[in-house]
Amino acid sequence: MAWRQVIEMYDLLDSATVRGDDVREALLARGQATVTVKTVCGPKGATDFVKVVIPGAEGRSAGGDAPTLGVVGRLGGLGARPERIGFVSDGDGALAALATALKLLDMQAKGDVLPGDVIVGTHVCPDAPTRPHDPVPFMDSPVDIRKMNEHEVDPAMDAVISIDTTKGNRIINHRGIALSPTVKEGYILRVSEDLLGILQTVTGRPPVTFPITIQDITPYGNGLFHLNSILQPSVATKAPTVGLAITAEVPVPGCATGATQLIDVEQAVRFCVEVAKELGARRCAFYDPDEFALLKRLYGDLSHLQTLGRGAAR
Numbered sequence: 001m002a003w004r005q006v007i008e009m010y011d012l013l014d015s016a017t018v019r020g021d022d023v024r025e026a027l028l029a030r031g032q033a034t035v036t037v038k039t040v041c042g043p044k045g046a047t048d049f050v051k052v053v054i055p056g057a058e059g060r061s062a063g064g065d066a067p068t069l070g071v072v073g074r075l076g077g078l079g080a081r082p083e084r085i086g087f088v089s090d091g092d093g094a095l096a097a098l099a100t101a102l103k104l105l106d107m108q109a110k111g112d113v114l115p116g117d118v119i120v121g122t123h124v125c126p127d128a129p130t131r132p133h134d135p136v137p138f139m140d141s142p143v144d145i146r147k148m149n150e151h152e153v154d155p156a157m158d159a160v161i162s163i164d165t166t167k168g169n170r171i172i173n174h175r176g177i178a179l180s181p182t183v184k185e186g187y188i189l190r191v192s193e194d195l196l197g198i199l200q201t202v203t204g205r206p207p208v209t210f211p212i213t214i215q216d217i218t219p220y221g222n223g224l225f226h227l228n229s230i231l232q233p234s235v236a237t238k239a240p241t242v243g244l245a246i247t248a249e250v251p252v253p254g255c256a257t258g259a260t261q262l263i264d265v266e267q268a269v270r271f272c273v274e275v276a277k278e279l280g281a282r283r284c285a286f287y288d289p290d291e292f293a294l295l296k297r298l299y300g301d302l303s304h305l306q307t308l309g310r311g312a313a314r
Contacts, residue, residue, distance in 0.1 A: 020048025073097025077128020116163025
């Protein structure tokens with residue numbers, strides 16, 4: 001279980017003054033990791049990007065070749081101060097990602113070292129702006145998506161789980177966590193059977209998935225509607241990427257406070273931990289490489305969908 005780590009990280013992040021250095025100190029106190037913090041300013045404020053590299057016994061950091069899992073906590077901000085007081089629903093992605101790092105470090109300290117490295121990337125901002133969105137308002141961010149991807153998606157990631165609160169819609173009418181199809185280089189691929197198996201084991205229920213569209217896997221800024229930013233990491237990498245949505249049965253604004261369900265966040269953490277174990281041991285595939293190669297031979301390269309497209313100059 002990861003209850004202790006989720007509660008501790010929530011207590012740390014639920015603050016008007018929390019900064020990336022606070023997270024760094026908390027993580028380094030628990031185990032061996034490389035934690036970097038970088039403050040980036042944008043037109044709407046500043047945020048602290050946090051990257052955590054947790055070494056595996058056979059990972060690249062140890063000179064091995066075990067696959068590296070990337071866990072990206074996607075969000076606009078932890079809070080919408082001064083407009084709203086407290087931790088907002090949108091912060092769940094960062095909470096889950098950083099609690100995953102904390103859990104892996106606690107496992108490491110007890111002798112349970114995973115085979116592969118795990119890289120966690122997210123950002124810490126307690127005072128992000130909000131913006132209109134249908135059917136409920138979204139959180140905005142001090143920096144744009146391009147900057148987020150630059151600091152949160154690492155070239156060393158062989159596969160990526162992007163965790164994002166995905167409650168501001170009428171597409172997913174389920175309370176808990178849900179999995180997207182795998183996205184790779186502009187292709188929406190089938191949902192991974194291996195990930196479905198891990199999801200149902202973690203939740204003890206039939207695995208829940210959610211639909212995504214071509215619009216959702218294109219970059220923000222192209223004028224198209226996006227479900228949310230959950231698949232935005234896929235535009236910045238060739239690695240197979242899945243969205244792990246923290247969901248609700250009704251539309252909940254990203255800027256809503258009092259909306260975080262820790263039981264759902266804890267399930268997201270356990271899912272990431274179990275995927276990290278299996279991926280590093282080469283027992284978990286995000287996609288079928290042979291089928292992907294056949295798709296490209298039959299239908300060509302779709303990586304242009306990872307760009308802003310022909311209208312980029314407008």
